[in-house]
Amino acid sequence: MSTDPPGFELPLRLFLGFRTMIDDLHAELSRQGHPDMRPMYGFVLQAIGQRGTTAADLGRTLGVSKQAAGKTIDNLERLGYIHRVTDPHDARRKTVRLTDRGVDCLTRSARIFEDLRARWAKTLGADRLRALESDLRQVTPANLFHLDVPGWFNGYQ
Template sequence: MRRSERKRRKPDLGILAGRLLFAVQDELFDTLARQGHPNLRPQHGAVLAYLDVEGSRATNLARQSGQHKQVVGKLIDELEALGYVERRPDPSDRRAKLVAPTPLGLDQMTRADAILAAIEHRHAQALGADGYAHFKRLLQEVTDRQRAWRS
């Protein structure tokens, strides 16, 4: 049996995780585009998914998303040009900058939360609330264990 055929029939963890990520991103960003946010791309999620309403430091966004600081910096530049975030002084350290959502960014965050809640609700209905909660616990455990590998 060819490798590609075997991977199609019995996908490994990386393939399954990638398929899930891309499918969720596709639905999220397609729906956001229809709701007035057509310029966002899945890559912007490395910033937007971790951005606090009161603002976040770029270094924290990079650490949380697992992206390099340079990548996150480029994404912040793009999101700033699109009007989703702004840089402002960090009140706890005037030398540092916070990346904070603008009103457009807050709208996107609210809509993204609702879209993701609907996706999760749909899966919970299909699998049953207990089954879906169990799946998420196991997925979190596998994710935590895999991330600990680098530590």
């Protein structure tokens, strides 16, 4: 008889680790002045990046419809994280860009993730955490910024 846990436990534990870290991130972001941030918004701000994007391109990157991307853009614009500007090459196109508040949120998120990683290292041991990260690199794609998770979760992919 095997003492290994059932196979379904591994993806659930990986997801719970992700969820725990993201929940801790958002609790700290709230304390630091970003109480309206949601996990989906983090994917959106990353996808917009420093260069900006259009609603159609954002939808493709996230794996969601242009309408879903547009609704999220509306919410983030209302919250002050992004703004729309007219494309200098095509007056019919609107480009979405991060505001200073959006950049601040991403900057704080990066620092908080460093703190969370340090907390995990303290709990697990630095060597064990590095080994875990190394092992995960071996079994996952090299592209860290696979931002289509929202669409994947919703069955668009």
